[in-house]
Amino acid sequence: MSFQVFGIPVSRGVAIGRAVLVASSRLDVAHYFIQSGEADSEIARLGRGRDAVARELQSIKDDLPGDAPQELAALLDVHQMLLHDEALIEAAHHWILERHYNAEWALSAQLEVLARQFDEMDDDYLRERKADLEQVVERILAAMVAQQGKVPAGTAAVVQRDFGGEDPLLLVAADIAPADMMQFKRSVFQGFITDIGGKTSHTAIVARSMDIPAVVGTREASRLIRQDDWVIIDGDAGTVIVNPSPIVLEEYRFRQRQAELERARLARLRHTPAITLDGQRIELHANIELPADAASAVDAGATGVGLFRTEFLFMNRDGDLPGEEEQFEAYRAAVEAMRGMPVTIRTVDVGADKPLERLTIAELRHEHVLNPAMGLRAIRWSLAEPSMFRQQLRAIYRASAFGKVRLLVPMVAHLGELRQIHEVIKRVQQQLTDAGQAFTAVELGVMIEVPAAAVMLPLMLPHVDFISIGTNDLIQYTLAIDRADESVAHLYDPWHPAVLQLIASSIRQAQGVGKSVSVCGEMAGDAAFTDLLLAMGLTSFSMHPSQIPSVKQRILRADMGRLSGLLPPILASGDPQREAELVFRQAVRLH
Ligand code: PEP
Ligand code: MG
Numbered sequence: 289m290s291f292q293v294f295g296i297p298v299s300r301g302v303a304i305g306r307a308v309l310v311a312s313s314r315l316d317v318a319h320y321f322i323q324s325g326e327a328d329s330e331i332a333r334l335g336r337g338r339d340a341v342a343r344e345l346q347s348i349k350d351d352l353p354g355d356a357p358q359e360l361a362a363l364l365d366v367h368q369m370l371l372h373d374e375a376l377i378e379a380a381h382h383w384i385l386e387r388h389y390n391a392e393w394a395l396s397a398q399l400e401v402l403a404r405q406f407d408e409m410d411d412d413y414l415r416e417r418k419a420d421l422e423q424v425v426e427r428i429l430a431a432m433v434a435q436q437g438k439v440p441a442g443t444a445a446v447v448q449r450d451f452g453g454e455d456p457l458l459l460v461a462a463d464i465a466p467a468d469m470m471q472f473k474r475s476v477f478q479g480f481i482t483d484i485g486g487k488t489s490h491t492a493i494v495a496r497s498m499d500i501p502a503v504v505g506t507r508e509a510s511r512l513i514r515q516d517d518w519v520i521i522d523g524d525a526g527t528v529i530v531n532p533s534p535i536v537l538e539e540y541r542f543r544q545r546q547a548e549l550e551r552a553r554l555a556r557l558r559h560t561p562a563i564t565l566d567g568q569r570i571e572l573h574a575n576i577e578l579p580a581d582a583a584s585a586v587d588a589g590a591t592g593v594g595l596f597r598t599e600f601l602f603m604n605r606d607g608d609l610p611g612e613e614e615q616f617e618a619y620r621a622a623v624e625a626m627r628g629m630p631v632t633i634r635t636v637d638v639g640a641d642k643p644l645e646r647l648t649i650a651e652l653r654h655e656h657v658l659n660p661a662m663g664l665r666a667i668r669w670s671l672a673e674p675s676m677f678r679q680q681l682r683a684i685y686r687a688s689a690f691g692k693v694r695l696l697v698p699m700v701a702h703l704g705e706l707r708q709i710h711e712v713i714k715r716v717q718q719q720l721t722d723a724g725q726a727f728t729a730v731e732l733g734v735m736i737e738v739p740a741a742a743v744m745l746p747l748m749l750p751h752v753d754f755i756s757i758g759t760n761d762l763i764q765y766t767l768a769i770d771r772a773d774e775s776v777a778h779l780y781d782p783w784h785p786a787v788l789q790l791i792a793s794s795i796r797q798a799q800g801v802g803k804s805v806s807v808c809g810e811m812a813g814d815a816a817f818t819d820l821l822l823a824m825g826l827t828s829f830s831m832h833p834s835q836i837p838s839v840k841q842r843i844l845r846a847d848m849g850r851l852s853g854l855l856p857p858i859l860a861s862g863d864p865q866r867e868a869e870l871v872f873r874q875a876v877r878l879h
Contacts, residue, residue: 303479305456505774594830639665666699759809
């Protein structure tokens with residue numbers, strides 16, 4: 289049966305493929321693809337797990353005291369029966385042989401198929417047997433873990449290997465932690481669907497950086513979609529179509545081909561400088577998460593890195609943080625890959641929806657910090673961990689000997705923080721000098737992402753060389769809307785007058801004292817905001833490399849002088865989006 293699920297579009301385009309469900313299990317189950325030659329050994333592993341549980345159940349039964357309640361023995365019988373039911377283990381072989389899932393994943397995938405069948409049963413007694421089935425599966429998984437010696441890391445971590453499957457695969461999950469999403473960067477998946485998350489949650493940002501269609505915040509996709517269903521992701525509309533009819537499928541295949549043609553057309557702009565019709569040169573920088581991303585930044589025609597989110601170097605490491613040497617090598621690799629173009633390295637921004645531990649948004653919400661977005665995040669964490677902070681700064685300064693490095697600090701809200709940052713920098717420079725380590729001048733910038741910083745910018749500007757406006761957080765904190773919470777996603781509004789006024793005044797004030805200013809939040813990479821930001825006088829944008837061509841196309845068609853004349857009524861309007869559409873459309877007609 290065909291049906292649709294609606295969510296929040298986070299990454300453009302159409303993806304068509306088979307659903308791969310990564311269900312959350314109470315046990316930490318590894319999900320990875322095996323090579324075809326490994327199927328026999330996976331099936332054998334599953335068999336050994338089942339045999340171990342069979343022995344375990346039998347010995348529990350044998351040891352039951354004579355006065356044990358009848359029901360207990362009956363329950364063990366049920367468990368033994370389920371354990372040997374063909375619908376469980378034999379059917380799990382299908383996932384191993386046909387879909388190349390590892391044994392644990394195959395078993396949990398089959399559990400899910402059966403659990404749904406139990407849910408649909410009319411008979412109460414039978415429906416309740418689902419819990420027994422879950423217990424049996426968890427016993428098998430535990431036995432397999434015990435046989436292997438340790439729990440493989442990562443609930444949602446689909447470890448990637450070369451995978452020879454034919455159909456494109458789309459990942460469906462209740463929630464994916466940003467750290468896990470990073471692992472998918474080199475993955476076989478051609479699209480993502482999650483139940484949880486907002487447009488600028490970090491999971492969504494990483495999906496966007498992968499430039500594949502994604503829809504988040506569907507609330508129930510992982511419950512409604514089944515393993516192996518055919519699914520269309522419409523990343524523009526935020527719609528997921530499950531088991532589409534042949535006509536719908538053909539329509540989306542057509543759209544997919546059109547999008548590819550458009551992409552190829554835009555790619556031809558790669559070497560064209562971004563200059564407006566009235567001759568203003570615009571810097572288009574890239575946002576990267578790993579040094580390896582610098583290559584795609586260069587390929588996309590970026591003229592620098594405007595935001596290197598270094599926190600991703602700190603994730604997926606089970607608490608073992610990268611030391612100075614490792615960080616230095618990473619920063620140097622990015623700097624060298626950019627061949628003399630500036631690289632803006634942001635100090636670690638952990639916390640909020642980017643915890644160091646492998647936690648999903650749901651886990652954060654329910655079990656951990658009260659309000660992580662307002663907690664010990666970003667510079668607050670760095671200042672609370674001074675030796676870690678100095679280590680990172682030393683690594684960044686050392687990388688400056690290999691190219692043009694700029695230092696960017698996230699979440700600054702107090703002048704006191706800026707003072708401390710300067711003190712630490714001085715100390716780090718002294719340490720490097722004493723150690724004979726080479727470094728050059730590094731410009732210091734702060735992210736403007738807390739409204740307090742935007743409001744008191746004139747007091748901050750004398751202490752920094754540049755600012756970078758983080759619209760993702762600026763919107764979150766100005767409107768008091770958690771950017772990762774799908775239940776308030778409809779209120780997360782970049783067009784809100786308060787947001788626009790803070791952005792416009794930050795740009796104006798920085799330029800007024802001759803300090804450079806850029807925008808590195810998601811607004812910078814969304815072509816729907818290009819004219820508006822140009823109208824505000826912005827000449828430096830930073831975005832995912834894949835977004836550079838469409839923004840550049842907008843810039844090539846824009847007249848900055850004319851746009852800036854249109855700004856006052858937009859900023860004065862109670863409905864700036866409508867006003868902007870009106871005045872920009874008129875301007876195009878007049879032109
Ligand atoms: C922002 O807040 O706009 C930003 C660029 O930083 P991050 O998305 O990493 O919080
Ligand atoms: Mg931010």
